[in-house]
Amino acid sequence: MNNYPLNVGQKCTTMIEQKNTEMLTGSIKETSIRMLKEKSISYRKKILQYIVGAKAGHTGGSLSCTDILNVLYNSVLNVSPENFSSPDRDRYIQSKGHCVEALFVVLADQGFFPEDDLNTMCKYKSHYIGHPTKKVKGVEQNTGSLGHGLPISVGVALAAKMDKKDYKTYTLLGDGELPEGSNWEAALSAAQYKLDNLCAIIDKNNLQITAPTKDVCSTDPLDKKWEAFGWSVKEVDGNDVEALLEVFKSLPFESGKPSVIIANTIKGKGVSFMENQLKWHHGVPSKEQYEQAQQELDNALTEL
Amino acid sequence: MNNYPLNVGQKCTTMIEQKNTEMLTGSIKETSIRMLKEKSISYRKKILQYIVGAKAGHTGGSLSCTDILNVLYNSVLNVSPENFSSPDRDRYIQSKGHCVEALFVVLADQGFFPEDDLNTMCKYKSHYIGHPTKKVKGVEQNTGSLGHGLPISVGVALAAKMDKKDYKTYTLLGDGELPEGSNWEAALSAAQYKLDNLCAIIDKNNLQITAPTKDVCSTDPLDKKWEAFGWSVKEVDGNDVEALLEVFKSLPFESGKPSVIIANTIKGKGVSFMENQLKWHHGVPSKEQYEQAQQELDNALTEL
């Protein structure tokens, strides 16, 4: 149960006891990392495309967590359109539901639905709305109100323990989201039940809507808080797919403890004028801005 | 603002800038301590009396926090029936509202209302009900649902900062109460606003209704949690009036930080067969038990 599946660049649809991490030999690894980097850029391009299409969206936070979702869905999670109704699938619950664009783009790429569906985003009667709902294949839970993902994930991870199942549960939280007390209630329960099959990832982009998180309601020192709440903590550059891969590979960080990854990210990552800018929290690019952004991302691709 | 009033055994009704803590000279101090010890016993006797009268009450938790309330009302708080409508009074907000019997007995002793009123406890149309309400003079806020005292106290302490007033705000929480996420939301705000005029006291009696707190939802290590949330922490024997006096005297523990006192107490303190017994959480003594308890407390008084 302590062995996380790690399938760099090659998804397995059924759960494989995969103790042999040596398969990550040099060349495979390099190819895979390159592929992941390409995917990150292509995801970012699509995120912007559908935000512009919907004339709405959470741009900055979708771009900050793109690499995390990329690595999760392409290399970590044992989940696919084929096994999505299997009770053994891994679960990913996106607590920061407002960054639904990142999730939808990645789910489309995974084949959960035709990417074309995303052209209906936020339109009348479309289920591709501004937050994840189970009406969209691949989505585990309806989120959007912050502070709900972790308690639900605790329930899901607990069910795995009860049923002696090997699936893992992952949830992604924003840093501005952390003051919600429901998170800390769930953090206590996860430690109490020794849920080492649970991994929370904090998209620590240091910004929320009003201001930098430290000025709104600081949660620093973040590692100390989680440690004091009984979790095992690792920090990582959350925009570095290789570093992310490594850290997911080392799950669970400690046996008998839930794991939290503090992923240091850049809000608006990948688009120069969006990076670290408050106003891009839910900013929608103008035509010019959109073109510049796409250009920058295309350049990044050629420079890979 | 960093200087807490400390009036051992002699209440002042108006706020006095009292830098001179040397007044606690040996003999005065001894007298005061003895008086406090006597009061603790007399409060415990009355708590049991009115619980038996009302045929209901939270016995164990009222007995565990008796010494804390005793020291607060007799030696720390600048609050009295006379100054209760003054905006400058100190505030005490009892978050663990279920232990209302301890509060009522102490308030009666402070002259907020005739003790005789407590004979109506829990009776039809009485305002002396099973939780504190503002209908009873001396009560600051209606509590009873756990996890409400700290957020309100943060508001009260913040108002003092805004109005540049010197009053201090104290709130008492149970240890079982701590998982409520609202507490941690408020803890973050208190640190963010540097509320060094705020003091939270945890009545750490290690029991709640179902089981020992550590088995229900442990909050250990408690000091580490509060520290990580930006508070300054001290531990104390919460049934030792002298130790309590000392710790209150040292408030605020750090300038620019809220203070939390982890008061290690014994649930059911003072009555042998109630101490550390789960079932006395809201147990009402039988006639025999009541008599034995009173006898034990009388003995303790003579042995002082």
Next chain:
Amino acid sequence: MADEINTKSYKANLEIFSETLQRLAVDDTNIVAVTSDSRGSGKLVPFGQKFPEQMVEVGIAEQNLVGVAAGLASCGKKVFAVSPACFLTARALEQIKTDVAYSNNPVNVIGISAGVSYGALGSTHHSLHDYAVMRAINNITVVAPADNFETAQAIELAAKTNEPVYLRFGKKAMPPLKEVNDDVFAFGKGRVICEGDDVAIIATGETVYPALQAAARLKEKGIAATVVSMHTIKPLDTDLIASLAKKCKAMVTVEEHSIYGGLGEACASFLMQLGNHSQGGIWSGAFKIIGIPDEYTVTGSQQEIMDHYGISEAGITETVTTLLNK
């Protein structure tokens, strides 16, 4: 009749809840109870002893209680999330709204010691708003069983139904409404306990019994009452209401809840709009909602509060008599 209520031989509905759950858990390891330091008040101590693996304790943290319950339910557990109604439907309301109802995780949300059951513990411990808010939230059935029979039936159904359900319980020992329970219990179908053409008394939960007592008093006065146990507040049994409206001169609703937003208003708004329904013409009878008025609730025991507001044998009898004499 009044003294019968206090007779030891009757059991509280909550005990039946616990017994039923234990019975179901023997064959079904997916039955799970989740508590927040509430297993004592939920009468679940024996359940916890017998099925420690099927009992989840989250501590005093009601939001987490419901979130965890939703997660468990999404993995196929048949979850009963048990906590005082006052905390569940206020502190954890958003979790009920989004994690249970909106996400369609089939949690059975069990609100215990509801209404003014906690008596002298005061308004922090009363739930007078839960019907109102649960009715306004989509995708959750709202049920308040009146007696042991309805409780057992409701719990069995809830364990089977793969849908969110809110079940509300009091604390009191409840006598049976009928000597022989020959009717089929189904959510959304009111139970007619006795019949009469003068007045229809539509009650729910622990108020059905005093309504039945009132019917006996009224009979002595020559007034024939129909008494309905409207155990399901949502979806409302509008067919039954419509047929009673046709038959009876007056209708009185009874609930241990605010007079706003609960069973009474559900009936009133249905009847007011009946003119637009296929069922028939416009109602012209007398109508009265009995419940807790919108004021600082009087203090006292549950019984004292209920008596004070006329949610009692005497109070219901009087309200009906006055209404019919108008």
Next chain:
Amino acid sequence: MADEINTKSYKANLEIFSETLQRLAVDDTNIVAVTSDSRGSGKLVPFGQKFPEQMVEVGIAEQNLVGVAAGLASCGKKVFAVSPACFLTARALEQIKTDVAYSNNPVNVIGISAGVSYGALGSTHHSLHDYAVMRAINNITVVAPADNFETAQAIELAAKTNEPVYLRFGKKAMPPLKEVNDDVFAFGKGRVICEGDDVAIIATGETVYPALQAAARLKEKGIAATVVSMHTIKPLDTDLIASLAKKCKAMVTVEEHSIYGGLGEACASFLMQLGNHSQGGIWSGAFKIIGIPDEYTVTGSQQEIMDHYGISEAGITETVTTLLNK
């Protein structure tokens, strides 16, 4: 008329809220706004810039928002606790119930982007239950201003009134209901916007404007409508309802809320019980509640959702016409 709504020259009620608060704060340092990463949506950025000492930010923690607000209010601050209605009245419901209403701390709870204002953000962001639950909680006035005039008046009143108030706002720019606002604004007194004897349309908040548009359409069809802005849902202006019931053949209520537990049911239950009131006889007109039905809310923009459910000029016109033709 329909296009006028989108005209730039109109302001959202929330902007008037912010402007009024800024005006009041100049002379009154006790005016305090409390936000939970919501100052942008609350239009309070300029307030925060001008009065940084009177602005309290608690971060994304709505329970704490209300608790802190209650504490501030207990010390004489005139507090406006501002956050999306969906979170305030669900996540922080227990704090509103106990810390504000029960403890009688005079907080003005400001629910922004209410109803389905957040459109395609979905049900986590909609508040369709807030009238229902606030009505069922004692000691809180429930107000939904319809236009800029009502907003300014309501905020001034709220700042003066030493009582808990829940104020609900949408996001849209709102045209004035009247050319000259010569009426006195008071909580609990509905505003009659236009008069007519065929039907009374009782609307609230942002739905009053489409009701007024519908009245114009109905007039073309020869149907004379009274339109009321029932800005205060609780306490309800029962005198006005009673007098309209006497005068009009039909009554229609309109709200951006569940059809359960809100304005519509408040009117229905009052009318149903009117037979027992001193005001007069039993209502026999036609009655219809327009609002969001109890179903998975259709997805789309606010306008699309409103149109879908007939909470619109066309929808209200059609409902009234159908009702009168019965």
